[in-house]
Amino acid sequence: MANVNRQITLAARPTGFPKESDFKLVESPIPSPGAGEILVQISYLSVDPYLRGLMNDIKLYMDPVRIGEVMYGGTVGRVIQSGNPDFPEGVIVEGRLGWQEYAVTDGKGLRKIDPELAPISTALGILGMPGLTAYFGLLDICNPQPGETVVISGAAGAVGSLAGQIAKILGCHVVGIAGSDAKVDYLLKELRFDAAFNYRATKDYFDKLRELCPHGVDVYFDNVGGAITDAVFGLLNVKARISVCGQISQYNLEKPEMGPRLLSTLILKQAKAEGFLVFQFADRYAEGLQQMAHWLREGRLKYREDIVEGIENAPRAFIGMLRGQNIGKQLVKVARD
Numbered sequence: 001m002a003n004v005n006r007q008i009t010l011a012a013r014p015t016g017f018p019k020e021s022d023f024k025l026v027e028s029p030i031p032s033p034g035a036g037e038i039l040v041q042i043s044y045l046s047v048d049p050y051l052r053g054l055m056n057d058i059k060l061y062m063d064p065v066r067i068g069e070v071m072y073g074g075t076v077g078r079v080i081q082s083g084n085p086d087f088p089e090g091v092i093v094e095g096r097l098g099w100q101e102y103a104v105t106d107g108k109g110l111r112k113i114d115p116e117l118a119p120i121s122t123a124l125g126i127l128g129m130p131g132l133t134a135y136f137g138l139l140d141i142c143n144p145q146p147g148e149t150v151v152i153s154g155a156a157g158a159v160g161s162l163a164g165q166i167a168k169i170l171g172c173h174v175v176g177i178a179g180s181d182a183k184v185d186y187l188l189k190e191l192r193f194d195a196a197f198n199y200r201a202t203k204d205y206f207d208k209l210r211e212l213c214p215h216g217v218d219v220y221f222d223n224v225g226g227a228i229t230d231a232v233f234g235l236l237n238v239k240a241r242i243s244v245c246g247q248i249s250q251y252n253l254e255k256p257e258m259g260p261r262l263l264s265t266l267i268l269k270q271a272k273a274e275g276f277l278v279f280q281f282a283d284r285y286a287e288g289l290q291q292m293a294h295w296l297r298e299g300r301l302k303y304r305e306d307i308v309e310g311i312e313n314a315p316r317a318f319i320g321m322l323r324g325q326n327i328g329k330q331l332v333k334v335a336r337d
Ligand SMILES: NC(=O)c1ccc[n+]([C@@H]2O[C@H](COP(=O)([O-])OP(=O)(O)OC[C@H]3O[C@@H](n4cnc5c(N)ncnc54)[C@H](OP(=O)(O)O)[C@@H]3O)[C@@H](O)[C@H]2O)c1
Pocket: 048, 049, 050, 129, 130, 133, 154, 155, 156, 157, 158, 159, 160, 177, 178, 179, 180, 183, 223, 224, 226, 244, 245, 246, 247, 248, 249, 250, 276, 277, 278, 279, 321, 322, 323, 324, 325, 326, 328, 329, 330
């Protein structure tokens, strides 16, 4: 192998939508593992919406990425040199090793991946953080019951496509909201959602939702926030549950958006809206992964990956995902094999 590690660092803090010039491709020698450490060759990296928050100079639930630092992010790869008996050479691992081709680590926080179970890329999607987010965010926060109407926004993305399918497994009436006709086709024809619409081609979200949810909305899994969520509020049933998973429509705004003040709906409908971070379920990840793998093996869950090749294209893939170009989980294939 050439002794070069290509990395993507944060070059500037974006205002509004990130640009490719906010990132920089740098080269450095491949690091050598010391005692107790391993060298991982990264196969895939994950570009996720939460990384947008880490590009701002504000501590949310994690420290921001510093200027000049390698972009943070989930990866899956192979141990190619080992000084740590827990992670021998050849083992596949998943962990937050950042946007780079090679990483040295002591193994803390890494998860070993069984490549026989499913393609290793799934450790960043259906059998990883997005899958766990869908599983716990829907089941624990909303406890959907058979026959209930479940609305999913951001429905054709990594988390939304899985949350909707889990609701289908539970026997719910599932309605998806997504940003293109191709996504709506995917939801209806491949994932067997009961109904779906393209919000970019719809003037009145409320009217459309009323047509597709004739019995109102019992459960709302919210990935996007903004005007879509305002419309769903108008259809909530008594005792409705809202899982506030993400608010991606707000992440790239230069100024906060002013909307209607809708919390009184929660009073009138005796409804619950609850935010969560997937990490709060860390002590139950094994349960979630086991159930997702079981449904996957049974053919009851499907997944799609949108894969861009080459570390140099990670910024483009990230920006594309924020703009809705992905169907399913957006990944970057890093290893040149
Ligand atoms: N709470 C947690 O622990 C947790 C964990 C993981 C993810 N999340 C959140 O879950 C959501 C989905 O994450 P993901 O990884 O599955 O990403 P994703 O859905 O695969 O990709 C993001 C999608 O967001 C949609 N989008 C972008 N701008 C939008 C806008 N203005 N209005 C409506 N939709 C917009 C786009 O689809 P369209 O073409 O449909 O617009 C895009 O494909 C995000 O909000 C993320 O922050 C939360």
